[in-house]
Amino acid sequence: MPREHKRRGRGQSRTIAGIQQQPWKQPRNFYSPFEIASADQIEALHENSLRILAELGIAFLDDEALDILREHGAKVNYSSKMVKFSPELIEEYIAKAPSQFTLHARNPKHNLEVGKNWTLFSMVGSTPNCSDLDNGRRPGNFKDYQNLIRLAQHFNVIHMTGGYPVEPIDLPANTRHLDCAFTHLTLTDKVFHAYSLGKQRIADSIDMLCIGLGLTRKELKKQPSLISIINTSSPLRLDGVMIQGMLEMIRNGQSVCVTPFTLSGAMAPVTLAGALSLQNAEALATLAFTQMAAPGSPVIYGGFTSNVDMKSGAPAFGTPELAKSTLIGGQLARRYGLPYRASNVNASNTVDTQAGYESMMSLWPTIQSHCNFVKHAAGWLEGGLCASFEKVIVDVELLQMMSAFLDGLSFSADEMAFDAIADVGPGGHFFGTQHTLERYENAFYSPILSDWNNFGQWTENGSLDTTQRANKIWKQALSEYKNPPMDESTIEELEAFVAKRKEKPGISIHWK
């Protein structure tokens, strides 16, 4: 719960309520990764993936991509669009991808390391609906979009936005990306994401990023500042719009995260080994392609192999199967020396106990897989069909706890507390001892949402459940939100760019 702290000024005493959140910090995971597959099992997945790519191939639905692939030694069938890769070709090009890179934010304090033992948490993305306790569930819209971006900016533990936190369907589809990029650049100074829906949209986002950061395209090329998710159209297919957006990203030095959407039982085999083999094959082929088109491009290996409910066909999240695939995905990414992406997901229709336990069923293995890029880390509900304002607050609590868990251990002689134990003696109490007083303020994780009052006090306070408390906190966060400063001239330049592009959008609306 937010606590009150006092500030004194000019003879007055006033009480200022402030959410006492953790300071900005990008966590590093110094613990060993938790690995559930044996080295032999990882090699078996690897071999099976390479066999899929060598014998079956994968469809690249874009002729420019087919040319690039052929020129670099892949076997291309232009009529079926199928591309086959020898194992050596995959290994050769995957090896060109960096194992770590920096994502640059408008505010350099918010720059992010991607790879090795670094972790980062990004806001929920791409949901068609949003909801809160006061106004219920509604289709995505620009106002909610802006408020969710403000929450992502306000909470230090949310390190970047991750696409549109909700789809603003009240904006015209062919110019929506312009308003969204403008919002990303002005309401937050953290790293953001652009959708790879064809070349033009990415080109616009890059142009706007150059204005916002005050860089030329040539300068921007040297500092990855934008990220895009590349979803394969599983099984064994990569769509043309994705490819064109991806090419524009990597040719401009920007980063892409390749995430096959291999839902087991639907777009992927019903077995974990089969689904992971498919995920790995699709990721390897697409990542190898990035290194052919732009060697050294900053890329991420994405895992998203959950399963469907075999009764309804609905995707399930936060399942034991997802936990396993998330952990093994991390092992595969390390096998290739690539940064790894996973997610904080659940399938609940409301912010309740299931939302809490399914999120944790995905977040724990995500953290323990040494995931570098945790997507949908805050706000995801309904298997990704809804962004919840209350769930953002729940997830801020979970992410802060995980960050505290990753803070590691300190075993100095003083912390061994032998003298304190000797002083207190049998049956004594440590509460008021010097050893405690010196440390109590920062000794333990301090929650923003969890209520540790006893039942009587909790009842006196109104018996508010977690979701009701979260409702108060996101409103408080919005009231405390501060717009990150930007030069007036830069804002004007961005506005002018958007206005000019809106005159002649030049984008065919062939996506929903």
Add this chain to the structure above:
Amino acid sequence: MPREHKRRGRGQSRTIAGIQQQPWKQPRNFYSPFEIASADQIEALHENSLRILAELGIAFLDDEALDILREHGAKVNYSSKMVKFSPELIEEYIAKAPSQFTLHARNPKHNLEVGKNWTLFSMVGSTPNCSDLDNGRRPGNFKDYQNLIRLAQHFNVIHMTGGYPVEPIDLPANTRHLDCAFTHLTLTDKVFHAYSLGKQRIADSIDMLCIGLGLTRKELKKQPSLISIINTSSPLRLDGVMIQGMLEMIRNGQSVCVTPFTLSGAMAPVTLAGALSLQNAEALATLAFTQMAAPGSPVIYGGFTSNVDMKSGAPAFGTPELAKSTLIGGQLARRYGLPYRASNVNASNTVDTQAGYESMMSLWPTIQSHCNFVKHAAGWLEGGLCASFEKVIVDVELLQMMSAFLDGLSFSADEMAFDAIADVGPGGHFFGTQHTLERYENAFYSPILSDWNNFGQWTENGSLDTTQRANKIWKQALSEYKNPPMDESTIEELEAFVAKRKEKPGISIHWK
């Protein structure tokens, strides 16, 4: 959600609703334990604990215990009751404890392995209150006690009861243990627990166990069938009633789990290293004592080092600090080759999102610590002050998910699904393929509580949140509950024993 399945008989078709739970199975954890402390750090904790025991000592508030300790080489001060141990003495006696043993149930199918990579889940224990959605929160009573025992018997994933699931304070304190043991023996055929509150209560439980199992005391001595938790009275103290109960247990071949109650910031140092050193010192001293009094006794190393809320002094559970101490506790137990106990706990006042995420924040590290005995695995709420009927169902879901997670991996050639992937081809669907049809029924974990319907279907079904659904399920479970059979003559003998003991309880009521 419970599903309907049809059974046909005598030309009729009738629909029987049944909770489709997992079959009985004791999980084994074939994954590597997740270790966050380095070998050096574990040795530092070990050395610090031995130093505490050698230089400060620990108070054993029982003269018989002091005699045993002195006879076996410890330095005893009879006036202060303080006992000091040399490092060699601790190592010598700890080495006598078995690393694995069997707990025998009245129904041999429910026998349990304790130690190595075996895991078992026990019901919530020792709460003063209980609650459900219909009737709210109320003081513990015998009717709720019985119903909670029935739930523990009904759900296969709850492997044993763990003390009184709620304290039946409507029964007289001096004969309560007789009614409770009778209930444990007749309403469930799983392993149960007795409280070490002096010698007589344990002696009564053992006598009743002999009747229930049809064994002599001599025969029972060869098969551990009863377990008791020994809490130290931290810091550095062990109470007389605990000691006397413990002696009666181990002298009769029964098992004890020694769990220091080292809440960091209150009964233990505010630092993790200090609190764990104290936990370890108290556990080692008490466990070494068991092996002096009864060498080879089946014992368990218990960890329960959570922290207090430094603002209110209330204990917190499901914190990052508890996650760390749980994992390191497992490393210490393995250091000594002992079975390990941890818990599934939270501090929420109601079955809500916090209850879900805090439980998972303790359950994940518990599982990954290779915990052998998961106490309070189902039903715990309010930091242990309340047993919730709905939380039992939530936890059954969590435990079933963990059990499915521990099922491990199968990477047979057929599961690699190369042929299925080849058959489906690019852009196809796996839903109706032979490979899927052959496996879909058991391919994925199937929940009893989680609702994976889409928002529209969920709304049509009444928009029930997880707790409301859990409310229906525990009532259904009680209606499906079947009393495990027991000979009428055995029941009569137990009744006669209870009646006779009630005539002359012979227990001083010096405990609340």
